Amino acid sequence: xxxxxxxxxxxxxxxxxxxxxxxxxxxxxxxxxxxxxxxxxxxxxxxxxxxxxxxxxxxxxxxxxxxxxxxxxxxxxxxxxxxxxxxxxxxxxxxxxxxxxxxxxxxxxxxxxxxxxxxxxxxxxxxxxxxxxxxxxxxxxxxxxxxxxxxxxxxxxxxxxxxxxxxxxxxxxxxxxxxxxxxxxxxxxxxxxxxxxxxxxxxxxxxxxxxxxxxxxxxxxxxxxxxxxxxxxxxxxxxxxxxxxxxxxxxxxxxxxxxxxxxxxxxxxxxxxxxxxxxxxxxxxxxxxxxxxxxxxxxxxxxxxxxxxxxxxxxxxxxxxxxxxxxxxxxxxxxxxxxxxxxxxxxxxxxxxxxxxxxxxxxxxxxxxxxxxxxxxxxxxxxxxxxxxxxxxxxxxxxxxxxxxxxxxxxxxxxxxxxxxxxxxxxxxxxxxxxxxxxxxxxxxxxxxxxxxxxxxxxxxxxxxxxxxxxxxxxxxxxxxxxxxxxxxxxxxxxxxxxxxxxxxxxxxxxxxxxxxxxxxxxxxxxxxxxxxxxxxxxxxxxxxxxxxxxxxxxxxxxxxxxxxxxxxxxxxxxxxxxxxxxxxxxxxxxxxxxxxxxxxxxxxxxxxxxxxxxxxxxxxxxxxxxxxxxxxxxxxxxxxxxxxxxxxxxxxxxxxxxxxxxxxxxxxxxxxxxxxxxxxxxxxxxxxxxxxxxxxxxxxxxxxxxxxxxxxxxxxxxxxxxxxxxxxxxxxxxxxxxxxxxxxxxxxxxxxxxxxxxxxxxxxxxxxxxxxxxxxxxxxxxxxxxxxxxxxxxxxxxxxxxxxxxxxxxxxx
Ligand SMILES: *[C@@H]1O[C@H](CO)[C@@H](O)[C@H](O)[C@H]1NC(C)=O
Ligand SMILES: *[C@@H]1O[C@H](CO)[C@@H](O)[C@H](O)[C@H]1NC(C)=O
Ligand SMILES: *[C@@H]1O[C@H](CO)[C@@H](O)[C@H](O)[C@H]1NC(C)=O
Ligand SMILES: *[C@@H]1O[C@H](CO)[C@@H](O)[C@H](O)[C@H]1NC(C)=O
Ligand SMILES: *[C@@H]1O[C@H](CO)[C@@H](O)[C@H](O)[C@H]1NC(C)=O
Ligand SMILES: *[C@@H]1O[C@H](CO)[C@@H](O)[C@H](O)[C@H]1NC(C)=O
Ligand SMILES: *[C@@H]1O[C@H](CO)[C@@H](O)[C@H](O)[C@H]1NC(C)=O
Ligand SMILES: *[C@@H]1O[C@H](CO)[C@@H](O)[C@H](O)[C@H]1NC(C)=O
Ligand SMILES: *[C@@H]1O[C@H](CO)[C@@H](O)[C@H](O)[C@H]1NC(C)=O
Numbered sequence: 081x082x083x084x085x086x087x088x089x090x091x092x093x094x095x096x097x098x099x100x101x102x103x104x105x106x107x108x109x110x111x112x113x114x115x116x117x118x119x120x121x122x123x124x125x126x127x128x129x130x131x132x133x134x135x136x137x138x139x140x141x142x143x144x145x146x147x148x149x150x151x152x153x154x155x156x157x158x159x160x161x162x163x164x165x166x167x168x169x170x171x172x173x174x175x176x177x178x179x180x181x182x183x184x185x186x187x188x189x190x191x192x193x194x195x196x197x198x199x200x201x202x203x204x205x206x207x208x209x210x211x212x213x214x215x216x217x218x219x220x221x222x223x224x225x226x227x228x229x230x231x232x233x234x235x236x237x238x239x240x241x242x243x244x245x246x247x248x249x250x251x252x253x254x255x256x257x258x259x260x261x262x263x264x265x266x267x268x269x270x271x272x273x274x275x276x277x278x279x280x281x282x283x284x285x286x287x288x289x290x291x292x293x294x295x296x297x298x299x300x301x302x303x304x305x306x307x308x309x310x311x312x313x314x315x316x317x318x319x320x321x322x323x324x325x326x327x328x329x330x331x332x333x334x335x336x337x338x339x340x341x342x343x344x345x346x347x348x349x350x351x352x353x354x355x356x357x358x359x360x361x362x363x364x365x366x367x368x369x370x371x372x373x374x375x376x377x378x379x380x381x382x383x384x385x386x387x388x389x390x391x392x393x394x395x396x397x398x399x400x401x402x403x404x405x406x407x408x409x410x411x412x413x414x415x416x417x418x419x420x421x422x423x424x425x426x427x428x429x430x431x432x433x434x435x436x437x438x439x440x441x442x443x444x445x446x447x448x449x450x451x452x453x454x455x456x457x458x459x460x461x462x463x464x465x466x467x468x469x470x471x472x473x474x475x476x477x478x479x480x481x482x483x484x485x486x487x488x489x490x491x492x493x494x495x496x497x498x499x500x501x502x503x504x505x506x507x508x509x510x511x512x513x514x515x516x517x518x519x520x521x522x523x524x525x526x527x528x529x530x531x532x533x534x535x536x537x538x539x540x541x542x543x544x545x546x547x548x549x550x551x552x553x554x555x556x557x558x559x560x561x562x563x564x565x566x567x568x569x570x571x572x573x574x575x576x577x578x579x580x581x582x583x584x585x586x587x588x589x590x591x592x593x594x595x596x597x598x599x600x601x602x603x604x605x606x607x608x609x610x611x612x613x614x615x616x617x618x619x620x621x622x623x624x625x626x627x628x629x630x631x632x633x634x635x636x637x638x639x640x641x642x643x644x645x646x647x648x649x650x651x652x653x654x655x656x657x658x659x660x661x662x663x664x665x666x667x668x669x670x671x672x673x674x675x676x677x678x679x680x681x682x683x684x685x686x687x688x689x690x691x692x693x694x695x696x697x698x699x700x701x702x703x704x705x706x707x708x709x710x711x712x713x714x715x716x717x718x719x720x721x722x723x724x725x726x727x728x729x730x731x732x733x734x735x736x737x738x739x740x741x742x743x744x745x746x747x748x749x750x751x752x753x754x755x756x757x758x759x760x761x762x763x764x765x766x767x768x769x770x771x772x773x774x775x776x777x778x779x780x781x782x783x784x785x786x787x788x789x790x791x792x793x794x795x796x797x798x799x800x801x802x803x804x805x806x807x808x809x810x811x812x813x814x815x816x817x818x819x820x821x822x823x824x825x826x827x828x829x830x831x832x833x834x835x836x837x838x839x840x841x842x843x844x845x846x847x848x849x850x851x852x853x854x855x856x857x858x859x860x861x862x863x864x865x866x867x868x869x870x871x872x873x874x875x876x877x878x879x880x881x882x883x884x885x886x887x888x889x890x891x892x893x894x
Pocket of ligand 6 (some may be wrong): 326327328348353
């Protein structure tokens with residue numbers, strides 16, 4: 081006994097490799113606490129361990145690259161008190177775990193005895209029992225049939241209809257206790273099978289049914305270099321799983337103790353697990369958030385609405401924030417006379433009470449639904465390829481959401497009269513669609529005609545103005561941008577009264593103005609010393625007017641008169657982003673979804689400037705006060721192209737004129753006047769961190785004075801406390817933590833010291849909109865104050881913690 085024990089210690093410490101060569105257990109070779117077996121390829125190891133602070137001993141399987149990640153536990157509910165555990169396989173083929181009194185703590189419950197039992201740990205992480213004689217490859221028992229909290233490639237989540245065996249994940253109770261926690265992920269097999277996350281008996285979230293490409297609740301997942309989903313549904317079984325694209329990359333799906341489902345992937349470079357995906361995105365993820373016949377739209381305000389033809393069941397609740405009562409039909413169904421209303425881009429409702437057929441066409445499906453008076457809705461079963469099959473709902477439509485892009489179509493049954501109310505279209509959904517097409521065509525034509533009239537009228541106006549006012553030489557006859565005369569603008573802004581002043585931008589003050597037709601505009605009165613000729617300026621403006629993107633402020637016209645240069649923009653009622661994120665009360669109006677949408681919008685606008693527009697503009701003064709918000713809180717970048725028109729016309733690597741705002745300027749630009757798209761990327765990164773944290777980079781005082789926002793973000797990140805950065809006004813939404821972390825991660829990548837380390841905007845947009853793996857950030861360039869040349873004039877001296885946000889123009893004394 082003593083010899084054995086010291087041998088095992090010997091093995092453990094000196095001959096790990098030698099011992100590791102065993103991957104099997106046989107009736108004559110068992111393993112005791114301290115010994116392990118390693119799979120043939122060296123990926124997984126089986127042995128005894130104590131998780132976290134626990135003293136109990138458990139038998140588990142872990143990755144050899146990161147031994148703290150235990151993917152399977154045998155005796156989850158029954159720890160062994162001390163290091164006396166033994167794992168054996170009996171001659172009858174039962175795998176048993178014994179404690180010091182030789183009592184069975186856990187056993188495999190094998191159904192059939194093999195002639196010569198062999199237990200083997202495979203390189204997939206599967207512990208299997210097989211017959212050592214003959215070539216019977218069937219496993220008599222396998223740990224993959226009894227998942228714990230981790231889904232490995234090759235494992236299944238679902239149900240075997242023949243044996244009744246259900247494969248599902250249950251979280252650990254805590255990181256110290258592998259016993260079954262409350263959270264589980266399983267496939268609900270009522271109706272069309274669907275993937276659900278449950279807490280105890282309550283459904284928390286529903287990924288939904290499989291549509292041939294993905295789960296309906298997750299839209300279309302992007303192809304990725306790591307894994308591919310699998311979904312099988314036939315008479316004998318239903319399951320979901322995944323396979324690795326490159327088998328030497330490790331990836332797993334985890335139900336963590338707090339009930340969050342995440343996908344983690346091992347990063348060789350950083351030697352750590354990175355979260356690749358997390359299931360909780362917004363409040364619409366909560367099961368049935370809007371109740372029966374309600375539809376959730378994370379971008380909507382309010383978030384919940386009733387489906388067309390339905391009204392809220394309890395109007396009082398509906399107006400508050402409690403929506404779970406849902407909606408009821410306004411007009412009762414009349415069975416055969418009913419019709420269908422088509423919704424696009426939605427997550428399909430709960431399929432527990434659904435019926436499906438894989439071969440029917442959509443037409444047959446509609447007919448079938450119409451014939452059965454209790455059928456509530458129908459759609460295609462499989463959207464892959466041309467789309468086929470039929471899915472019908474009975475009893476209730478619940479847990480729908482808007483998923484744009486990536487959602488599906490659904491046809492919802494309504495009383496005939498109800499459809500008349502909604503659309504006044506023809507007697508079937510097809511005619512209705514045709515009606516919509518004709519209707520919208522008419523509308524578009526109407527708008528075009530109106531637009532033409534307006535255009536001609538404006539052009540006439542413009543010509544008049546021109547004759548009266550603008551008699552500069554070389555005036556381009558067919559320019560498309562209206563020119564305003566000085567008096568019009570002066571009148572519109574009450575003679576540039578201070579009451580109308582909206583703010584002071586980098587290139588001069590901005591005024592609110594109301595034109596005679598009632599249109600509200602923003603007027604930017606440029607400071608005079610551009611050093612640019614009128615024609616040059618005009619050509620530049622006309623070029624910039626051609627830049628059109630939903631995330632850029634629209635230029636409506638301009639005015640030049642002697643030394644006056646003015647740009648007329650659309651007016652943004654919600655002012656600028658800084659008036660929200662840095663304001664204690666207004667910041668509460670921006671929830672996380674708003675913020676991530678704003679970040680995405682700015683990224684796309686900037687990408688357009690850098691890459692997609694013909695001009696390839698570097699903004700050079702991106703900051704919160706240059707991001708305007710329209711009435712739906714869509715971000716619009718303003719002041720783009722101004723650096724280009726207004727003196728900073730160099731597009732190569734260096735300039736003597738530094739236009740920018742401290743706190744947003746990259747070190748190489750503030751210090752040496754070197755600018756590139758990567759200096760904009762830096763400013764964008766600062767902006768992202770400001771949006772997440774609600775704190776200004778400059779003008780932000782931390783107890784430790786040397787630390788600005790970037791420094792703080794970096795410190796928290798390296799200490800694994802990045803969540804502490806998040807703005808208090810949104811910090812209660814902790815379920816979104818992984819998305820927030822991803823956003824901070826992208827922000828940090830953008831503010832890295834070296835421009836070549838920073839991603840370009842197309843990669844930023846990709847990182848923000850997909851589950852792609854993120855590289856590890858290096859230290860941000862936040863010591864830019866030190867990099868500023870000595871020769872700066874005193875007006876640009878940097879005050880620590882100043883709240884001064886004005887764009888500065890430095891003339892470098894070189
Ligand atoms: C485990 O505990 C039992 C009784 O408590 C004791 O007899 C045995 O020696 C212990 N074994 C080890 C390996 O500590
Ligand atoms: C050994 O296991 C049996 C059965 O689970 C249990 O009753 C007994 O207390 C255990 N002994 C020790 C020392 O853990
Ligand atoms: C063992 O398996 C049999 C049938 O295979 C089943 O009836 C029994 O409940 C199982 N026992 C345990 C403890 O899982
Ligand atoms: C869906 O349709 C595609 C193309 O017709 C087919 O390849 C695929 O197997 C179908 N999937 C399911 C789950 O029926
Ligand atoms: C069901 O699918 C599994 C996995 O693809 C397959 O092995 C099995 O043969 C199928 N059964 C039937 C009846 O099609
Ligand atoms: C698989 O991944 C390994 C490690 O990341 C890499 O070295 C190898 O080239 C990859 N193989 C393929 C086919 O992509
Ligand atoms: C679907 O809805 C039914 C009826 O409301 C409910 O009993 C069931 O638990 C729900 N199932 C899922 C997976 O959401
Ligand atoms: C599905 O529909 C086809 C065509 O209508 C029919 O032949 C088949 O029997 C149906 N299958 C089931 C399971 O109802
Ligand atoms: C309507 O469909 C339900 C559910 O499939 C079924 O139980 C019922 O018999 C059908 N009614 C008719 C009239 O076909």
